[in-house]
Amino acid sequence: MTITTQSRPQRWDQPFGSEMTDADVERLLGVPEIQAIEADKFPSRISLEGILRNDARIMKYKAGDIVIREGDYGNSAFLVLNGSLRVVLAPGLPGEMLGRRKIQKKNIWQALKQLWTQKTSPEFRDIQRYDHKSGLRESAVPGSSHVFLQDVPAVLDSNKTAVLEGGALFGELAALGRTPRTSTIFAETDSELLEIRWQGLRELRKYDQGWRRLIDQRYRQNALKAHLGATSIFSHLDGDDLQEVADNTLFETYGTFDWHLSYKKLQGQDRIEGVKDEPEIFQQGAYPDGVLMVRAGFARVSVERGNGRQTITYLGAGEFYGADEIYRSWKGELDVGLKVTISALGYVEVLRVPSKTIEKHLFAYWESERQGGTRVGEMKSEKRSGRIHDFFDQTLAEGALQEWAVQERFVNGTQAMLINLDKCVRCDDCVRACASTHDGNPRFVRHGKTFQNWMVANACMHCADPVCMIGCPTGAIHRSLSGGMVIINDDTCIGCETCANSCPYSNIRMVSINDENGQHILDPQNHKPIVKATKCDLCADQITGPACAFACPHEALKRVDFRDVTWTGEGVGGQ
Amino acid sequence: MKRVWGYIATASLFFVLIWGWTLQVDSSLNYPEFISGGALFFVILVLCMFNVRKRLPFLPLWPAHKWFLLHSVSGFLALFLFWLHADVLWPKGLYVQILAVLFYGTTLSGVLGLIMEKIYPNLLTRVGLECIYERIPRDLADIRNKAENLVLECTEKTGSDTLAQHYFETLGWFFQRPRFIINNIFGGQNAQTWVMQQCSVLERFLNEAERDYLDQICVLAETKRKIDFHYSLQTMLKKWLLVHVPLAAAVMAMVIWHIIVIQVFFI
Ligand code: HEM
Ligand code: SF4
Ligand code: SF4
Numbered sequence: 001m002t003i004t005t006q007s008r009p010q011r012w013d014q015p016f017g018s019e020m021t022d023a024d025v026e027r028l029l030g031v032p033e034i035q036a037i038e039a040d041k042f043p044s045r046i047s048l049e050g051i052l053r054n055d056a057r058i059m060k061y062k063a064g065d066i067v068i069r070e071g072d073y074g075n076s077a078f079l080v081l082n083g084s085l086r087v088v089l090a091p092g093l094p095g096e097m098l099g100r101r102k103i104q105k106k107n108i109w110q111a112l113k114q115l116w117t118q119k120t121s122p123e124f125r126d127i128q129r130y131d132h133k134s135g136l137r138e139s140a141v142p143g144s145s146h147v148f149l150q151d152v153p154a155v156l157d158s159n160k161t162a163v164l165e166g167g168a169l170f171g172e173l174a175a176l177g178r179t180p181r182t183s184t185i186f187a188e189t190d191s192e193l194l195e196i197r198w199q200g201l202r203e204l205r206k207y208d209q210g211w212r213r214l215i216d217q218r219y220r221q222n223a224l225k226a227h228l229g230a231t232s233i234f235s236h237l238d239g240d241d242l243q244e245v246a247d248n249t250l251f252e253t254y255g256t257f258d259w260h261l262s263y264k265k266l267q268g269q270d271r272i273e274g275v276k277d278e279p280e281i282f283q284q285g286a287y288p289d290g291v292l293m294v295r296a297g298f299a300r301v302s303v304e305r306g307n308g309r310q311t312i313t314y315l316g317a318g319e320f321y322g323a324d325e326i327y328r329s330w331k332g333e334l335d336v337g338l339k340v341t342i343s344a345l346g347y348v349e350v351l352r353v354p355s356k357t358i359e360k361h362l363f364a365y366w367e368s369e370r371q372g373g374t375r376v377g378e379m380k381s382e383k384r385s386g387r388i389h390d391f392f393d394q395t396l397a398e399g400a401l402q403e404w405a406v407q408e409r410f411v412n413g414t415q416a417m418l419i420n421l422d423k424c425v426r427c428d429d430c431v432r433a434c435a436s437t438h439d440g441n442p443r444f445v446r447h448g449k450t451f452q453n454w455m456v457a458n459a460c461m462h463c464a465d466p467v468c469m470i471g472c473p474t475g476a477i478h479r480s481l482s483g484g485m486v487i488i489n490d491d492t493c494i495g496c497e498t499c500a501n502s503c504p505y506s507n508i509r510m511v512s513i514n515d516e517n518g519q520h521i522l523d524p525q526n527h528k529p530i531v532k533a534t535k536c537d538l539c540a541d542q543i544t545g546p547a548c549a550f551a552c553p554h555e556a557l558k559r560v561d562f563r564d565v566t567w568t569g570e571g572v573g574g575q
Numbered sequence: 576m577k578r579v580w581g582y583i584a585t586a587s588l589f590f591v592l593i594w595g596w597t598l599q600v601d602s603s604l605n606y607p608e609f610i611s612g613g614a615l616f617f618v619i620l621v622l623c624m625f626n627v628r629k630r631l632p633f634l635p636l637w638p639a640h641k642w643f644l645l646h647s648v649s650g651f652l653a654l655f656l657f658w659l660h661a662d663v664l665w666p667k668g669l670y671v672q673i674l675a676v677l678f679y680g681t682t683l684s685g686v687l688g689l690i691m692e693k694i695y696p697n698l699l700t701r702v703g704l705e706c707i708y709e710r711i712p713r714d715l716a717d718i719r720n721k722a723e724n725l726v727l728e729c730t731e732k733t734g735s736d737t738l739a740q741h742y743f744e745t746l747g748w749f750f751q752r753p754r755f756i757i758n759n760i761f762g763g764q765n766a767q768t769w770v771m772q773q774c775s776v777l778e779r780f781l782n783e784a785e786r787d788y789l790d791q792i793c794v795l796a797e798t799k800r801k802i803d804f805h806y807s808l809q810t811m812l813k814k815w816l817l818v819h820v821p822l823a824a825a826v827m828a829m830v831i832w833h834i835i836v837i838q839v840f841f842i
Contacts, residue, residue, distance in 0.1 A: 106633075420703070425812050426809050427812065437632065450705055452700075453697075484701075527612060543635050552640060554643065556696075
């Protein structure tokens, strides 16, 4: 007798929620929104039941608990099973209410005071602080600790909100598109929600017409139009025209959402995926069927060279490619193929605006501009395309550094710590300055990957795509609204290590916190030392800005945004 | 090194200005030593403030690289002013002679330190490997263990002790602790030559299997050589300040006493 086996998705080896029982799944199959799904459309390998069992979990929230916070990066969506929730409409709740860290620059006196208030033992914490301020409801079940609002009636009084009840789906756009959550949602009454992780959500969208229609329609309505209106090529459009572009735009995702996890694993084995393994989005030589816009993540731009492919640059959120080629063929040039291959670096969400739409809404506008005296040849509106063309002429040697930065995914960094080893005297003044501004313990290691005389040290790079933020149960790690740096609120960090495990660059360190005498503070429940996640916070509260760069006597250390860096023989310019 | 000449040139410029001033005062029958001495004291004060600044990284007191520039220029300026103030290279009187020794010592260590800081980083980069200074002893111990295990394994597996003998006669000495330190400090190549020689001298006495082990040991030796190089240069980059800073502190203390005495003498 032969037994046929079909491999089920590997991720199911680690179900999203470990507590899901047969009865739970049975019950979920009876929920109207799930009942409406045509289960027989799913391949048997990825059955609907399997998705519910492995990619979803039932979450309980008490009245006042925050479910998602504005600005969070989440990898899951929620379906309300019962209870009532509220969406806080603009302008939203203040950061502290959401468990964020309050950033206040020190004044001169407070800065000086650090000289004597700094405790001799590192990582000292006054634990009383944790008691009253944080509004944290801790739970032993992973992922179930929540930050709660202490005064719900006051929040309802002073903010505009909308009600969400049984059957409502939310959070799906951020989960699929890897974009920040756009609003805060909290439980008004005790509630039960079905949380579905992104993989499951992607399958639901793929195999069920109803869910796809719902998700896509909401995407076009809520996110796409506003996004397109904010880009430089469509900023001249509004109203119906913009809606038409939005309606015609296709959206696709490439790569894996969890690229950081496989990246980290492969890195240990020195086998980071190369350009050949990346999913292709545009292929060199092919005829472009539309303009490609990156909405989230990164795409590699490469050209064929000899036996391999040379990376010439990359595209980040808001950048696009292809208008030049389409424009030229629109103007009658024959055989205008794409000059580059574009492939997904990790995870990328792209929009494809079809040629017809571009011709109608963009080229027509350019033509009218030209008649009005602007030089179209400049393609002023295609922000990076001009740059891409500049890169064609670079030699392999000139491009090697950029290629390295792309390969190592350092291009994700907006504040990477770049050290010029030809200037660095290894004095560690930078490390000491960091320690004396951060609880006596440096928040980075002056060591890291090197290329020629450049080292990217192990310091948080404040990434454009901060994967460390995915899945933080309390929102303790977040992007500051002012300044955009990624910071951790020590008060609401529960030491679960999710962020430290997610950071592909290993730039988060878990530390045991100490009392005044330098003794570890223990958790009263399990008598283990309490740990907190720490990393570079870019000296958000220091007047000097990043203390490391300020303290380097040799100007060897700089914080750089890899997007703006232009590599030259002697140095790094364009910061 | 171009920069160092720049510091000297800038210091000379300031020196000429101050010198001109003392000449002017001299011609009006005042005490030019007060001008040169006052300027020298001020410059030494600025020099020592560098240390204070390093202890206060959280205050917006100019970025450290500007202080470094200021310190380097002021260092040379101090030397020129010292000559102007003392009027000779080697002054008379025991107290000022001690002061002069300390001052020359500080300046000399400063200049040497500066030259190292300009030359060493690039030499370190060219090694093609980076190490954290504090971890070097551990790294070296790891390498030694690996090498010794290979030697033992080779003897066990091949039944021949040629490699082991050679290791204990010569290679073992190299793996024991950082070697060729002085030569490294002067940028020499002795370590590299030595490693290459020791590896090649043995080759013709070994069979295929043993040669495999030797190759692995030579790779380890090469890594060890690089770490040694880092160790030597990084030690110098760190330790010279242990000469410079105490000397600077002594100079400062003696200068203050010198000023008090002069004040008393003149009142
Ligand atoms: C030509 C003369 C001098 C030169 C070229 C020189 C050079 C230097 C250099 C390169 C440093 C290390 C900076 C760094 O890497 O962070 C330094 C530190 C220092 N120097 Fe000098 N120096 C000179 C004279 C002096 C004098 C005359 C004094 C005081 C009387 C002095 C006091 C100091 C102090 C206090 C430090 C701070 C060390 C630390 O805390 O790291 N220097 N000097
Ligand atoms: S912790 Fe890691 S992933 Fe997060 S912003 Fe910093 S470097 Fe990027
Ligand atoms: S302070 Fe500057 S020179 Fe010193 S170790 Fe740090 S980067 Fe290198």
